[in-house]
Amino acid sequence: MVEIGYFSLCLALVAAGYALVASLVGARRQHLGLVRSGERGMLALTGLLTVAVAALWHALLTHDFEVQYVAENSNRAMPTLYTVAALWGGQNGSLLFWNWLLCIYGAVVILCNRHRYRLLMPYVVVGMAGSGLFFTFLNLFGADPFTRLPFAPADGRGLNPLLQHPVMAIHPPLLYLGMVGMAVPFSFALAALWSRQLDTTWLRAARRWLLIPWTFLGAGLLLGGRWAYEELGWGGYWGWDPVENASLMPWLAATALLHSAMIQERKGMLKVWNLALAVITYGLCIFGTFMTRSGIIDSVHAFAKSNIGPFFSTFLVVLLLFSFGLLWSRRKDLKAENRLESFASRETAFLLNNWILLGMLFAVLWGTVFPLLSETFTGEKITVGPPFFNQVNIPIGLVLLFLTGAGPLFAWRRTSAASLRHNFSVPLLAAAGTGLGVLILGVRDGYALMSLSLCGFVGGSISMEFHRGARARQRNAGESYLQGLYGLLSKNRRRYGGYVVHVAMIVLFVGFTGKAFTVEQEFVLAPGESISVEDYTVRYEALAESEDANKTVVAAALSLFQGDTFLGTLLPAWHHYRSFDQRTTEVSVYSSLREDFYLILVGNSEDDSAKFQVYINPLVNAVWLGGLLFVLGSLWTMWPTERDRRLAALDRRTVQGLPVSESASL
Amino acid sequence: MRILFFATLIALSGPTLSSSATSAAVKEVAQDLVCLCGDCNRESLATCLCGFAASLRQELNADLDAGRTRQQIIDQFVEQFGPVVLATPPAEGYNLLAWIAPAAALILGIAMVRSVLLSWRRSPIAPPEIDSTANSDEAETAEYEDRLRRELDRFDSR
Numbered sequence: 054m055v056e057i058g059y060f061s062l063c064l065a066l067v068a069a070g071y072a073l074v075a076s077l078v079g080a081r082r083q084h085l086g087l088v089r090s091g092e093r094g095m096l097a098l099t100g101l102l103t104v105a106v107a108a109l110w111h112a113l114l115t116h117d118f119e120v121q122y123v124a125e126n127s128n129r130a131m132p133t134l135y136t137v138a139a140l141w142g143g144q145n146g147s148l149l150f151w152n153w154l155l156c157i158y159g160a161v162v163i164l165c166n167r168h169r170y171r172l173l174m175p176y177v178v179v180g181m182a183g184s185g186l187f188f189t190f191l192n193l194f195g196a197d198p199f200t201r202l203p204f205a206p207a208d209g210r211g212l213n214p215l216l217q218h219p220v221m222a223i224h225p226p227l228l229y230l231g232m233v234g235m236a237v238p239f240s241f242a243l244a245a246l247w248s249r250q251l252d253t254t255w256l257r258a259a260r261r262w263l264l265i266p267w268t269f270l271g272a273g274l275l276l277g278g279r280w281a282y283e284e285l286g287w288g289g290y291w292g293w294d295p296v297e298n299a300s301l302m303p304w305l306a307a308t309a310l311l312h313s314a315m316i317q318e319r320k321g322m323l324k325v326w327n328l329a330l331a332v333i334t335y336g337l338c339i340f341g342t343f344m345t346r347s348g349i350i351d352s353v354h355a356f357a358k359s360n361i362g363p364f365f366s367t368f369l370v371v372l373l374l375f376s377f378g379l380l381w382s383r384r385k386d387l388k389a390e391n392r393l394e395s396f397a398s399r400e401t402a403f404l405l406n407n408w409i410l411l412g413m414l415f416a417v418l419w420g421t422v423f424p425l426l427s428e429t430f431t432g433e434k435i436t437v438g439p440p441f442f443n444q445v446n447i448p449i450g451l452v453l454l455f456l457t458g459a460g461p462l463f464a465w466r467r468t469s470a471a472s473l474r475h476n477f478s479v480p481l482l483a484a485a486g487t488g489l490g491v492l493i494l495g496v497r498d499g500y501a502l503m504s505l506s507l508c509g510f511v512g513g514s515i516s517m518e519f520h521r522g523a524r525a526r527q528r529n530a531g532e533s534y535l536q537g538l539y540g541l542l543s544k545n546r547r548r549y550g551g552y553v554v555h556v557a558m559i560v561l562f563v564g565f566t567g568k569a570f571t572v573e574q575e576f577v578l579a580p581g582e583s584i585s586v587e588d589y590t591v592r593y594e595a596l597a598e599s600e601d602a603n604k605t606v607v608a609a610a611l612s613l614f615q616g617d618t619f620l621g622t623l624l625p626a627w628h629h630y631r632s633f634d635q636r637t638t639e640v641s642v643y644s645s646l647r648e649d650f651y652l653i654l655v656g657n658s659e660d661d662s663a664k665f666q667v668y669i670n671p672l673v674n675a676v677w678l679g680g681l682l683f684v685l686g687s688l689w690t691m692w693p694t695e696r697d698r699r700l701a702a703l704d705r706r707t708v709q710g711l712p713v714s715e716s717a718s719l
Numbered sequence: 720m721r722i723l724f725f726a727t728l729i730a731l732s733g734p735t736l737s738s739s740a741t742s743a744a745v746k747e748v749a750q751d752l753v754c755l756c757g758d759c760n761r762e763s764l765a766t767c768l769c770g771f772a773a774s775l776r777q778e779l780n781a782d783l784d785a786g787r788t789r790q791q792i793i794d795q796f797v798e799q800f801g802p803v804v805l806a807t808p809p810a811e812g813y814n815l816l817a818w819i820a821p822a823a824a825l826i827l828g829i830a831m832v833r834s835v836l837l838s839w840r841r842s843p844i845a846p847p848e849i850d851s852t853a854n855s856d857e858a859e860t861a862e863y864e865d866r867l868r869r870e871l872d873r874f875d876s877r
Contacts, residue, residue, distance in 0.1 A: 286768060287762065287763075287766045287767075287768075288766065294760075322839060389838075389839060389842060391839070391842065392839060392840070392841075392842040392843075393836060393839035393840045393842070396836060396840075400839075401836060404832050404835065404836065405832065407832075408825075408828045408829060408831075408832050411828060412821070412824060412825045412828055415820075415821060415824045416821035416824070419817070419820050419821055419824075420817070420821075423808065423816075423817045427808070427813065427814065427817075430813065431813050433801070433802060433803075434801060434802070434803040435802050435803055435805070435808045435809075435814060436753050436761050436802075436803050436804070436805060436806060436807070436808070437807065437808055437817060438753055438761065438763065438806035438807060439763070439806070440750070440751070440806050440807045441806070441807040441808065441817065444807070445818075445821050449821075449825070573746075573766075638768060653768070655768055666766075666768070
């Protein structure tokens with residue numbers, strides 16, 4: 054099987070090269086046969102990579118430890134789920150997996166657009182095949198997952214214990230689906246530039262292909278937070294670690310693009326900017342991978358490191374130079390088609406949204422690479438830790454939150470002073486009410502007060518949008534208020550689904566704000582002793598030690614009470630993984646909607662007395678809830694409407710955008 | 720390195736436990752510092768669970784008990800480990816750039832937004848004459864959708 058896998062990879066390199074050249078030549082010469090052949094090359098590439106991935110999975114599941122990757126990332130004692138997940142648990146396998154997902158995206162885009170966007174599609178294939186070519190090259194010459202050891206060890210080393218967590222089986226695929234998927238909007242942007250079809254066609258074609266990876270990336274980020282919260286045992290879910298930042302940055306850029314695309318679709322403005330953002334978003338995905346894989350920046354979750362840095366930096370430079378060069382050469386055809394009528398308009402609001410998102414992106418990027426810059430220029434090692442990112446990003450985040458609420462209050466074209474006063478009144482009242490409310494509840498932290506008031510502001514603004522829309526439908530279509538609300542959501546999915554995502558952002562910000570009220574305490578207890586933390590009481594019952602094939606487990610049992618009510622038994626533990634000689638903390642959490650009681654077993658001594666660390670994290674569940682709402686909202690937004698389906702059917706019959714001679718030959 | 724770390728951890732686990740829990744005052748200072756044991760990847764010294772961090776917190780506790788100020792303790796840490804022990808870059812000299820650049824980027828960004836808006840304002844292309852009342856959005860979309868539906872129906876029935 055392994056030979057088959059390697060052989061498929063070799064063929065995949067040929068297929069990728071062929072798909073790229075055939076599509077390019079086919080597009081230049083307007084030769085339909087070649088274009089179709091290039092598309093089939095891309096499909097073949099996907100098929101070949103599927104075979105390679107299947108071969109690696111087969112090797113993992115059959116414990117073929119002669120394969121170096123299998124020996125290093127799995128062992129016999131691992132549960133099957135983690136053996137399957139080991140495909141992306143190490144460097145070489147995860148790059149193959151990445152490549153495979155990339156090509157699946159490419160194949161699906163081709164199959165969805167066989168008769169649409171005919172001027173763009175050949176170049177889209179060029180973009181996707183170009184990336185596929187790079188990753189296949191990397192898999193063959195820099196990160197070969199099929200390398201054999203000179204002997205077959207009896208057992209493998211196993212997956213890094215920190216990765217042996219159910220979330221890890223799903224978090225990396227989501228993140229990859231997010232990062233890799235950004236290749237699609239990038240390819241559409243490239244296609245628009247190359248084919249000179251510079252109107253909004255590429256944006257319309259790429260919109261859903263931007264929403265899909267954007268949703269995956271957002272969900273992946275939050276699941277990563279969930280994993281860190283449960284597995285790293287420091288009471289938090291976000292540590293501004295380079296790996297986290299690497300996936301946050303493309304998400305921010307894509308968020309900016311989702312918003313600025315609307316200006317272009319409506320007004321024909323910001324053409325250069327949107328193309329540049331599509332390039333920047335994908336560039337950041339490649340840059341993030343380069344940064345965390347090359348080991349140039351330390352990170353807690355960079356589990357895969359090697360010398361593939363130069364491959365990535367070369368690819369990134371080529372990609373950026375080529376795209377921006379092309380953009381520069383087309384700049385004359387990308388003039389704004391419209392005049393701004395008033396500064397008080399939705400156009401301005403969107404521009405400010407892009408400003409703040411890009412500002413945050415820059416702050417994150419700067420903080421992430423600054424230690425490297427500093428060491429290069431001054432030779433002095435410094436740390437840019439979470440306090441830096443928090444100090445810089447909290448104010449930026451608050452401005453972003455404000456704009457989330459203020460943007461929709463401005464109408465397109467121009468908003469009169471009177472309607473501004475009218476529009477702002479409800480949200481401002483909501484903000485004041487929320488601020489006063491939490492002040493009475495005892496919140497004194499300045500940022501927390503601001504953040505919660507702004508959440509009220511955004512909430513007020515969105516409720517008003519829904520209310521107005523529902524009333525309008527009530528009047529015009531004679532629907533009931535609830536029908537009107539549903540009608541809004543289903544008839545204008547893009548706008549009102551977008552607002553649902555904004556509501557998710559409010560819930561997320563409420564969760565983030567909870568961090569300001571965290572209570573932490575450390576204590577040592579002997580069995581039978583109790584301690585009170587806030588209104589909780591914990592009694593330390595006993596300590597138990599056990600072993601299984603992989604690890605030694607030391608677990609403490611504690612009873613948790615609130616007043617006199619018994620809430621449950623907590624079992625914080627630590628695991629010692631023998632093959633890695635690594636210790637992991639297994640936290641135990643009592644969770645309620647209000648807060649989490651998060652308990653860590655720090656250590657234990659021979660007389661069974663143990664040291665614990667507790668975090669009481671208020672509102673933390675709002676983060677997961679907000680994440681869920683985010684996914685639901687974006688799914689709602691991208692779900693095909695009846696109109697989409699009929700338009701697609703229409704496109705299948707009339708071949709759009711093809712020169713007459715070609716459409717005749719179809 | 721890892722083995723050494725575990726040796727220390729095991730050696731330290733006894734004494735760490737017998738001592739009392741870390742006080743809030745210690746955490747207050749420790750949160751500005753990071754753990755440099757090499758394995759914890761610069762986790763905050765206030766929260767790092769490793770034995771190395773625990774022993775440093777103990778030292779810190781002793782220093783505080785001896786009446787040393789927060790600044791003195793931090794200075795001593797910097798002297799011992801270098802500025803890398805600080806959780807944020809010191810706002811001085813070259814490292815000032817870390818703090819200035821994000822603010823500068825925001826200012827530059829707002830200047831760019833302003834110039835884009837001004838250039839749009841001066842654009843010679845006149846906007847199409849559509850009445851822009853508060854609900855024009857809704858009306859426009861509804862009208863467009865109705866027309867589209869009619870045309871699609873006509874197309875389907877063909």
